Amino acid sequence: xxxxxxxxxxxxxxxxxxxxxxxxxxxxxxxxxxxxxxxxxxxxxxxxxxxxxxxxxxxxxxxxxxxxxxxxxxxxxxxxxxxxxxxxxxxxxxxxxxxxxxxxxxxxxxxxxxxxxxxxxxxxxxxxxxxxxxxxxxxxxxxxxxxxxxxxxxxxxxxxxxxxxxxxxxxxxxxxxxxxxxxxxxxxxxxxxxxxxxxxxxxxxxxxxxxxxxxxxxxxxxxxxxxxxxxxxxxxxxxxxxxxxxxxxxxxxxxxxxxxxxxxxxxxxxxxxxxxxxxxxxxxxxxxxxxxxxxxxxxxxxxxxxxxxxxxxxxxxxxxxxxxxxxxxxxxxxxxxxxxxxxxxxxxxxxxxxxxxxxxxxxxxxxxxxxxxxxxxxxxxxxxxxxxxxxxxxxxxxxxxxxxxxxxxxxxxxxxxxxxxxxxxxxxxxxxxxxxxxxxxxxxxxxxxxxxxxxxxxxxxxxxxxxxxxxxxxxxxxxxxxxxxxxx
Ligand code: FAD
Numbered sequence: 303x304x305x306x307x308x309x310x311x312x313x314x315x316x317x318x319x320x321x322x323x324x325x326x327x328x329x330x331x332x333x334x335x336x337x338x339x340x341x342x343x344x345x346x347x348x349x350x351x352x353x354x355x356x357x358x359x360x361x362x363x364x365x366x367x368x369x370x371x372x373x374x375x376x377x378x379x380x381x382x383x384x385x386x387x388x389x390x391x392x393x394x395x396x397x398x399x400x401x402x403x404x405x406x407x408x409x410x411x412x413x414x415x416x417x418x419x420x421x422x423x424x425x426x427x428x429x430x431x432x433x434x435x436x437x438x439x440x441x442x443x444x445x446x447x448x449x450x451x452x453x454x455x456x457x458x459x460x461x462x463x464x465x466x467x468x469x470x471x472x473x474x475x476x477x478x479x480x481x482x483x484x485x486x487x488x489x490x491x492x493x494x495x496x497x498x499x500x501x502x503x504x505x506x507x508x509x510x511x512x513x514x515x516x517x518x519x520x521x522x523x524x525x526x527x528x529x530x531x532x533x534x535x536x537x538x539x540x541x542x543x544x545x546x547x548x549x550x551x552x553x554x555x556x557x558x559x560x561x562x563x564x565x566x567x568x569x570x571x572x573x574x575x576x577x578x579x580x581x582x583x584x585x586x587x588x589x590x591x592x593x594x595x596x597x598x599x600x601x602x603x604x605x606x607x608x609x610x611x612x613x614x615x616x617x618x619x620x621x622x623x624x625x626x627x628x629x630x631x632x633x634x635x636x637x638x639x640x641x642x643x644x645x646x647x648x649x650x651x652x653x654x655x656x657x658x659x660x661x662x663x664x665x666x667x668x669x670x671x672x673x674x675x676x677x678x679x680x681x682x683x684x685x686x687x688x689x690x691x692x693x694x695x696x697x698x699x700x701x702x703x704x705x706x707x708x709x710x711x712x713x714x715x716x717x718x719x720x721x722x723x724x725x726x727x728x729x730x731x732x733x734x735x736x737x738x739x740x741x742x743x744x745x746x747x748x749x750x751x752x753x754x755x756x757x758x759x760x761x762x763x764x765x766x767x768x769x770x771x772x773x774x775x776x777x778x779x780x781x782x783x784x785x786x787x788x789x790x
Contacts (some may be wrong), residue, residue, distance in 0.1 A: 303327055306789070307566050307575040309553045309591070312340030312730070313775060314766040315581030316536045317369055317782035322579075323543035324373040325790060330575075331545060332568060334552030338537050340581075340730045341737070341767075342775075344530040347717035351616035351673040352666040354529040355721065356737075358657040358675060359498070359627065361516040362776040363523045366532055369779070373543055381535040382526040384662075389522045391625045393706045394487045395633040399623075406518055419485050427481045427492070432519050434512035437461050443771045446784050448753035471745075477508035490635050494653070497679055499772055500607025500738035502643045504636060507745045516776075524626060528659050528666065532775065556580070556591045556762065563761035577761050579785055583768040584752045585733035595759065601752050605743060606682040606736035607773060608642055609723035611695050615674040616667065616717030621707065624672075626661045630654040630706050638679075643743070646681040648691050652698045654678060671716070676703075682734030683723035692722055738773025739766075748772075754784045763788060 303326045308315045311333035323329045337343065341356035363383050370377035387404035394400070400416045403409045406428055410421035440457035441447075452458065474496050478489040493503035495513035503510075525531045537547070548568075555567040556578055565574040580587045588597035632638050632651045641649035657675040660667035667673040678695050703711045723735030732739075740751055752769040756762035765781040767773030 304577055305330070305575055306577040306579060307332060307553075307573065308579045308581060309556075309566070309587070310334075310340065310581030310731075310766070311338035311537070311547060311549075312581045312766055312778070313342050313533055313536075314778035314782045315340075315579070316533060316540060317779050318579050318581065318763075318765045318785050319545045320369050320536055320540045320543065321372060321782060321786035322789065323540060323545045325786065327577075327789075329540075329545045330573075331540075331547045332551050332553050332566065333547060333549050334731070335729070336549050338547065338549075339530060339533040341726070341732070342529060342533045344528065345719075347614060347616050347673075347719055349616050349671075349717045350668045351614075351671070351717055352528070352659070352663075353614045353673055353675055353719075354657075354659060355612075355614075357529050357775055358659075359517075360523045360525060360529060360532070360775060361520060362779075363525075365776055365779040365783075366536070368783075369536060370539060373539055375539065380539060381531060383523045384526070386522045386524055386626060388625060389517060390627040390629060391623070392491060393628070393630045394490070395631055396487070397706075398487060400487075400491075402518070404518075404521060409518060413488060417485050417488055419482055419488050423482065424488075428514065428518050430481075431512055431515040434509060435515040435519070438509065438512060442748050443777065443780055444784075446754055446788065447749055447751075447770055448755070449788075472508045474503040474506045474508050474510050477511050478503070487631075490631055493635060494629065494631075496742075497608065499742050499774055499777075500609075500679075500736060501742040502608075502639045504639050505643065505743040507742075509745075510742060522627070524659075524662050526663075528663055553582070553591060555593075556587075558592070558595070558759055561758070561760060563759055575761075577763070577789060579763045579765055579789075581764075581766045583730075583732045583739070583766070584764055585768065586731050587764070592759075598752065598757070601750060604740035604747070604750050606734050607738035607741040608679045609682045609726060609735045609737055610721070611648070611678045611680050611692055611723075612721040613674075613676040613696060613699065614717075614719045614721075615676060615715045617672045617674050617711075617714050618670070618716045619714050620670060620672055621658075623707075624656065624658055624661070626658060628656040628658070630656070630702050632702070642679060642681045643741075646684055646686060648678065648680050648695050648698075650694070650698055652678045652695060652702065654699050654702050656703075680723060682736040683727055684734065688722045688724055692720065733768065736773075737767075739768030740772075742772065754781060755788055 410424035496503035726735035
């Protein structure tokens with residue numbers, strides 16, 4: 303039994319704390335802010351609107367259940383969720399609407415009916431997505447890619463054998479165009495899955511076409527009470543297991559001696575720890591907490607994922623045509639991604655994502671009202687004029703929503719707040735406010751993410767969206783599992 307410090311109470315830090323405490327370690331979590339969750343926090347706006355600030359789409363709920371089981375608990379005593387059906391409402395620029403049903407066959411028939419693409423072609427594509435997921439997940443997601451022993455397994459050989467078929471040399475967009483040459487709208491629909499890890503479908507390798515399988519094959523879920531309940535239920539478990547959470551106590555330095563971690567310094571005190579798990583973004587972990595250590599510059603220089611501009615709106619009306627997840631596509635998707643990834647700006651015509659949790663948790667908005675989380679993908683912060691970009695994006699969002707919904711949305715907004723890339727960076731210490739750490743726009747991205755351990759300092763580990771296997775709730779949970787496995 304050892305004393306372990308976790309730096310940061312983001313979802314990966316919480317998950318790592320649960321695993322390590324369940325394995326008998328004495329775990330202390332240092333969190334710079336007044337509460338847990340990081341990007342996964344919640345807040346309320348005047349008038350009775352509750353919002354999940356960050357993530358809204360939840361897949362692979364089994365990874366959360368696994369944490370409760372790991373601690374010999376029944377997950378259902380802590381955390382409940384439902385499988386979504388339908389998953390998403392799509393609004394295309396030409397006025398076409400399409401419902402993504404959970405059932406693959408039903409979804410394929412909807413595509414045939416609305417877009418004219420034969421259902422069999424949709425089913426064939428989704429089967430390919432499943433094969434790609436099954437071939438790669440055990441190797442690329444479930445274990446450290448940075449330990450030689452990870453490469454000596456049947457799973458790895460199988461993944462390597464599948465490589466040519468997975469289309470590493472082609473892009474996601476090219477793969478989708480090849481699958482659906484007759485309909486640009488369906489290509490746009492599947493291209494959007496690149497944004498699930500903050501990447502660009504026109505650059506990202508075709509391998510990422512495995513992402514649709516997560517949603518269409520394995521399912522999209524909604525946790526009872528909203529996404530925040532993932533973090534809050536796990537914190538409850540962690541506290542029961544004896545984890546100590548120290549809020550408002552930012553770690554200022556990780557102390558080292560002779561190639562080993564020896565402890566931490568915070569504004570309050572100096573602590574001895576032989577094991578430290580950083581859930582802080584890996585870039586500021588090196589820059590701020592380990593200023594004397596040589597940093598892995600090449601790794602830290604990997605291009606960042608996209609960030610987001612989010613408008614949280616209390617809306618004085620109900621929209622029966624909308625669901626939990628709604629996508630309003632732009633006319634020119636390629637232009638949108640060029641703006642984000644090549645020009646570091648925001649296009650004039652943007653794809654708008656609207657998430658409305660009051661559809662499933664009525665208490666999240668007053669009767670007759672809805673809580674709209676309205677998000678646009680934007681580049682990470684590199685010093686752009688965000689107030690100007692935000693104003694432009696807000697106008698573009700309203701134009702798009704007014705057009706699709708056939709009314710003027712602005713007068714319905716009764717409460718408002720926004721989150722920008724610099725705001726996300728300031729509130730969560732994420733480098734540039736990137737949502738998912740480094741992007742997956744190249745074939746090698748998976749290998750170039752920072753490992754879950756330090757190559758230089760014994761006793762130092764890393765979890766969270768900026769390190770292997772990447773960002774998003776499921777991958778953050780996997781990073782915590784890999785760290786716990788490495789420590790043991
Ligand atoms: P973070 O959430 O980044 O938290 C890090 C924590 O560490 C923070 O609490 C911070 O205060 C603390 N900290 C930092 N430095 C210190 C220090 N020195 N000392 C003490 N504490 C420190 N994912 C999905 O799966 N689905 C989605 O739909 C989705 N949508 C998203 C939308 C938005 C707007 C955002 C912002 C993210 C979204 N994501 C989504 C990504 C997902 O939220 C993240 O990948 C995940 O929550 C990151 O968790 P993390 O453990 O890396 O830590």
